[in-house]
Amino acid sequence: MLTIGDFARLGPISPRMLRHYDEIGLLRPDRVDPTNAYRSYGVAQLATLHRLLALRDLGLTLEQIRELLSDDPSPDHLRGMLRLRRAQIERTLGEEQARLGRVEAHIRALEGSTAMQIQDIVTKATQPMRIVEATGTAPGFGSDNLGPLFMRLVPEVITRLEAAGARPGVMVAWYEEPADDGTVGVHAGFAIGDQAVVGTDRVRIVDLPVIEVASVVHRGSMDGIEAVYEALLRWIEDSGYRQAGFSRELYHEWHEEDSGLNVTEIQMPIAR
Amino acid sequence: MLTIGDFARLGPISPRMLRHYDEIGLLRPDRVDPTNAYRSYGVAQLATLHRLLALRDLGLTLEQIRELLSDDPSPDHLRGMLRLRRAQIERTLGEEQARLGRVEAHIRALEGSTAMQIQDIVTKATQPMRIVEATGTAPGFGSDNLGPLFMRLVPEVITRLEAAGARPGVMVAWYEEPADDGTVGVHAGFAIGDQAVVGTDRVRIVDLPVIEVASVVHRGSMDGIEAVYEALLRWIEDSGYRQAGFSRELYHEWHEEDSGLNVTEIQMPIAR
């Protein structure tokens, strides 16, 4: 018979853990002295301890190990758990690999001369959102092309909202895939939550679908927005995603007069 | 100003976590109502939240993120943390890869017809151990070769221990690298702990060095020991280690008469 200290030295394990395994019924000492509660382990228990530690090294939970130690051998049970473990490890490896890609993309971005603020990019599922929107066609992207169109579309929507007595939520724009000639379908409007608004032939009610996006928040005027788009697209590539559609812009804070206070969120649809 | 619920919906985060980040000083709401303790977040805080979440996605701790959010930009600080993180992820990937190798080795062993008990193999550093040993040369491995030699060596050591009035600890054998003609240097003896024993020209005091080993516990007679060695060597290969010396055997329980009760530990030196 071995004391807990001697037994612990045989397996690479601490006495504290042997007491814990006793407490949770994983590995009970062969004998416990009734007067002083000293634990005694039989040498034959070394085989069980070894088995326990080997299974633990594979990353099984103590609960799983208990099942394997208490059941009769049951190779099917063990096989099932090992396959599950294999799948878990493979998933972990994939996730950590993707994370490593993102970390390295950040390091590269820091070392590049552009010093782009790419550390604010987050992936998420969009919130379901109902908007009231007007639609038009712009000759291309860029403030020069889009600005005049927004000036036309936004008042149309606001007029409709006022007529319906609805309060506008966040201002939203979204873009269709550009045509061969470079022209772009542009949608602009406001979130309305669950307020009842009736559409017209020029102003429609649209439920924006829930999609996975890479999202970045831009503060200040829209002049520098093209560099933000570039950084976002590069990040998507570096992080192992691919672009899966065209962007949405949410104007969380919008001041015509003082664009320095503006807070704009760019959402780019992504997929693996 | 946004309520905690609205703000939480913008970033993919729960209100509970926003309260937690407030509590630990990571992200304080712009305003807290003094009467009802309601938190209000400014839209401009969305940029900070995004940054926080992006850094969290890289696996930084909240403590590290706090430093990065509170300090002025300090790109060196960020660079240092990202490099540390990269190193951590690379280590994790290596460890998980090795674990996957062990899991797959177990699965293969279960599917093989041999049904070897390889799930008891554990790697560890040996305990420092002082032994009293006698040395001889066997014509090769295997019980036929080793048995007669042990019969000669062990009594020599016991005689010495008795003369010194020392109590023997666990019985130990260890082997040298076989010579070209297949003969093997064999050492057999007993652990003595810190008891003072003086050596002779035939019986020496040796401190077995602390080494990394793959260890397996075998119960029963030594007849089946060759299959155990085979399984151990295959496991070492499958797990990405290599054999780094020749084995030690610890006879934790030794009954001449009833070998079914024997408990033997095989330790094989390994290295990466």
Next chain:
DNA sequence: TTGCTCCTCACGTCACGTGAGGTGGC
């Protein structure tokens, strides 16, 4: 008025490590 949201406080997670404070064995 009625859900909905917000608040604080507190416990659980998982596999341990690290004490404090006390007793037993050579």
Next chain:
DNA sequence: TTGCTCCTCACGTCACGTGAGGTGGC
């Protein structure tokens, strides 16, 4: 007798999730 070992009890870890029980706002 003196270290050494053993005992129980309890707290801390890390980033949360999930309640309980109560209040405030539209």
